[in-house]
Amino acid sequence: MKTVKTYFQRLFILSATLSIGFFGVFHTQAQKKPNVVFMVADNVGYGDIGGAYQGGEIRGMPTPRIDKLQSESLVLTQFITEAGCTPSRAGLLTGRYAHRAGLGSIVVVGTPNTLKDDEITMAELFKSVGYNTAITGKWHVGQEEQSRPTNQGFDEYRVGVLNSSDGAYYRGHMERIGLPEKLVARTAPKIWEGDSKNGMKVVREYTVDYRQQVEGDITKASIDLIDKLSKKKEPFFLYVGFTHTHYPNRAAPEFTGRSPVGPYGDMIMELDHRTGEILDAIKAAGIEDNTIVVWVSDDGASPHTGPVQDIGGFNGMWVSDLGDGREGALRTPAMIKWPGKIQPRRSNGMVSIHDFYTTLGSIIGAKIPGDRAIDGVDQTGFFTGKQQKSNRESVITFLGNEIVAVRWKHFRIYPKQFIETEGSPAMTGIFGTRTETNLYPIVVNLFKDPREQANLTADHAFVIGPYLQIVAAYKKSVAQYPVPKPFSMTKFD
Numbered sequence: 001m002k003t004v005k006t007y008f009q010r011l012f013i014l015s016a017t018l019s020i021g022f023f024g025v026f027h028t029q030a031q032k033k034p035n036v037v038f039m040v041a042d043n044v045g046y047g048d049i050g051g052a053y054q055g056g057e058i059r060g061m062p063t064p065r066i067d068k069l070q071s072e073s074l075v076l077t078q079f080i081t082e083a084g085c086t087p088s089r090a091g092l093l094t095g096r097y098a099h100r101a102g103l104g105s106i107v108v109v110g111t112p113n114t115l116k117d118d119e120i121t122m123a124e125l126f127k128s129v130g131y132n133t134a135i136t137g138k139w140h141v142g143q144e145e146q147s148r149p150t151n152q153g154f155d156e157y158r159v160g161v162l163n164s165s166d167g168a169y170y171r172g173h174m175e176r177i178g179l180p181e182k183l184v185a186r187t188a189p190k191i192w193e194g195d196s197k198n199g200m201k202v203v204r205e206y207t208v209d210y211r212q213q214v215e216g217d218i219t220k221a222s223i224d225l226i227d228k229l230s231k232k233k234e235p236f237f238l239y240v241g242f243t244h245t246h247y248p249n250r251a252a253p254e255f256t257g258r259s260p261v262g263p264y265g266d267m268i269m270e271l272d273h274r275t276g277e278i279l280d281a282i283k284a285a286g287i288e289d290n291t292i293v294v295w296v297s298d299d300g301a302s303p304h305t306g307p308v309q310d311i312g313g314f315n316g317m318w319v320s321d322l323g324d325g326r327e328g329a330l331r332t333p334a335m336i337k338w339p340g341k342i343q344p345r346r347s348n349g350m351v352s353i354h355d356f357y358t359t360l361g362s363i364i365g366a367k368i369p370g371d372r373a374i375d376g377v378d379q380t381g382f383f384t385g386k387q388q389k390s391n392r393e394s395v396i397t398f399l400g401n402e403i404v405a406v407r408w409k410h411f412r413i414y415p416k417q418f419i420e421t422e423g424s425p426a427m428t429g430i431f432g433t434r435t436e437t438n439l440y441p442i443v444v445n446l447f448k449d450p451r452e453q454a455n456l457t458a459d460h461a462f463v464i465g466p467y468l469q470i471v472a473a474y475k476k477s478v479a480q481y482p483v484p485k486p487f488s489m490t491k492f493d
Contacts, residue, residue, distance in 0.1 A: 033129070033235045033364050034338065035291040037226070037282060038356075040092070040239070041271060042085065042138060042165070042246040045301030046331055047316030048268055052077055052346050053333050054316035061265035065276030069295060072337050074383055075346045079334035080395050080407065081299055081353045084323055084430070085164060085246075086113075087398075088298040088353055090141050093121045093152070095357025095368070095376035097398060102484040103141060104400045106323075106430075107163065109170075109187060113487045114142025115152060122357050123153025125366040126237040134225045137218040137241030140164050150196040154239070157200060158221035159214065160192035165246045168208045169307075211250035214243055219274040223281040230285035235364075240278065244271040245301070247310035264312020289339045292363070294356065297332035299323075305429040317450040323430025324418055325397040325405035326452060342383055349390030350407070355379045373481040394470050400486035403474070404434065406467050411460070412452065413467045414442040441467065 049063040050056020051070040056063040081088040084106040087098035093115070098104050101119050105111075115121075123133045134156040135149045140163055142148075149157045167189035174184045188207075191214070194200030204210065222240050229236035244251075249263035251270045259265025275295065282288050301313020302322045315321070315328035322329050334351070336342060354376035361368050362378045381387040397405040406413045416434040421427040441464065443457045457464075 033131070034341075035230070035235050035287055036126070036237045036294070036360060036364075037222075037278065037291060038237070038239050038294045039242065039275060039278065039296070040089070040138070041242045041295070041297040041333075042244060043299050043301055043313065043322055044245055044268070044271070044297035044333060045303070045313045045315040046318055046328070046333060047314035048245070048301060049272070049333055051075065055268070055314060059265070059314065060260040061268040063268065063272040065272050065279065066295065066333075069275065069279065069293070069337060070335050072339075072344050073293070073295075073335035074337075074342050074344065076334040076336075076351050077346060077348045078350045079296065079332055079353070080330050080350065081297075081332055083299075083325055083329055083397055083399055083404075085138075085140050085298055089139070090115065091352075091354045091375075092298075092356060093123070093141065094119050095122070095354050095361075095374045096372070097354070097375050097396065099398050099401045099486060100373055100375075100481070100483050102487070104398055104486050105488075107140060107142060109163070109167065111487060111489070114144045115147040117146040117151070119152070120369050121152045122360065123149070123237065123239070125153075125357070125361045125368075126364065127153050129364050129366050130234050131364070132229050132232060132234050132236040133238075134158070134229065134236065135160075135239040135241065136221045136225065137161055137214075138164065138243050138246075139241060148192075148200055150194055150200055154196065156195045156225070158193055158225065159218045160194075160200070161189070161206065161214070161241065161243060162192055163189055165189075165206070165211060165214075165243045165248065168206050168211050168248055171205075171207060208248055208250065211243075211248050212252050212256075215270055215274055216252050218242065219277050222278050226278070226281045226285055226287075230287045235290075242271060242274065244268070244274075245313060247302075247306050249310045249312065261312055264310070291338075292360075293337040294335070296334040296353070296356075298353075300329045300332055302429060305427060305431050319450070319452045320418070320432075321429025324428065324432050325399065325414070326418055327412060327446060327450070329429060330397060336383060338383075343385050347382075347390070349382060350392045350395065351379060351382075351390060352376070352392060352395045355392065359383065373477045394466070396470065396474055400488060401483055403471060406470050408463065408466045408470060410445060410447045411463050412444045412446055413463060414444075417442055440464075 047054040051067040052075045082091045086106045090098035090103035133154045135154045136158045138161045143162045171188045190202040191204045192200050245267045251266035255266045255270040299322045300315045305321045318328035320326035320328040358376035359379045362380045377391045382390050394408045442455045443460045444452045
């Protein structure tokens with residue numbers, strides 16, 4: 001059963017729907033609105049795909065379909081996410097820094113953080129203006145009933161990975177230490193399906209063997225939905241949650257062994273092919289000219305912090321791994337295609353993952369909630385070429401509720417210094433740490449120093465003023481809209 005939203009949210013969705021009119025007028029306007037297919041790759045680094053980025057063919061794992069999509073899109077070379085799968089996806093879905101929704105850390109089995117019923121998701125924005133909505137693949141913002149996609153604005157969920165692919169390893173590890181089958185079966189991840197009318201159900205276990213099949217199944221389900229939804233009078237929003245290239249590194253048999261990189265390269269090549277299949281389905285349905293296609297990666301890769309057998313990603317010139325506040329963890333590939341509306345080009349204008357909530361909401365004529373802090377900015381004018389510059393020049397990075405970095409222009413400013421832990425290999429990213437400085441933040445010029453090796457605070461102290469203003473504006477928003485206490489796996493106050 002669908003969870004009941006708050007009174008305000010029901011009123012918000014109803015009033016927004018009524019504002020576009022009734023009966024024939026409704027359908028006339030709805031038909032003019034673009035369809036949106038939003039593809040989210042999982043932990044694909046800046047140096048993993050080709051085209052404007054630093055991977056693909058030059059790294060032994062060609063990405064011809066994604067490269068072709070770039071030639072038809074606005075390619076964002078300064079696209080900034082949050083520091084983990086869950087925070088990034090929560091930021092995308094709500095337009096808010098993820099910790100405002102209680103999702104400032106990655107959801108793992110046994111943790112209580114989950115997407116709450118009172119959040120207004122991107123899918124609910126689309127529903128409010130008459131769209132059909134559907135989702136396939138990875139979710140990873142909570143498994144509670146209130147958090148499931150079909151209770152958060154999506155009409156239908158297919159090949160659903162509610163959490164993350166690393167859980168596919170759990171069964172083998174748990175059996176090896178003799179845990180009872182009842183516990184193993186309860187803990188092992190599942191594949192879910194369902195709809196907003198009938199709820200969701202488990203259709204199978206997500207095993208290491210099924211890891212090879214899941215990307216193809218997600219793609220097939222996406223193609224079926226495109227075919228079905230394109231025949232309806234209303235426009236549609238389809239969210240495609242790919243699972244590649246998150247470990248375990250298992251590509252479909254037809255891609256296994258194709259890349260000299262190894263299994264990780266095989267997965268990149270399969271991801272590229274699956275992207276192409278979805279693009280072909282959009283074209284075959286005859287809706288290409290009226291469909292916005294977005295392709296992003298939710299986070300940087302984990303070249304040092306994943307299981308040893310699954311290492312292979314690369315964040316290009318940027319330093320660090322998934323899970324910390326440095327550039328390599330946060331700067332990922334992103335592109336948006338809208339034929340006749342968005343001119344294909346490359347831009348280094350700053351865009352954050354939160355901006356898609358506000359921008360797509362503006363494009364479809366949805367009302368953005370006004371009763372909460374919204375951190376996304378409207379980039380419609382920038383995307384469509386009506387203005388040359390992005391509407392954003394700063395973004396804050398959090399771990400939990402703590403500010404760990406501020407981007408202002410091409411500078412990255414750190415209240416504490418990120419360091420690698422000792423060991424062989426040394427650990428960074430999610431398993432790294434930070435240390436206090438002697439009162440002053442660290443300032444890095446990313447144009448000059450993409451590997452973040454030089455602290456420029458001594459002769460760039462002028463950067464501290466804007467940095468403090470950005471933090472002060474955020475603190476003011478918290479005073480108006482308090483954030484929930486964060487969940488921590490290491491601090492037990």
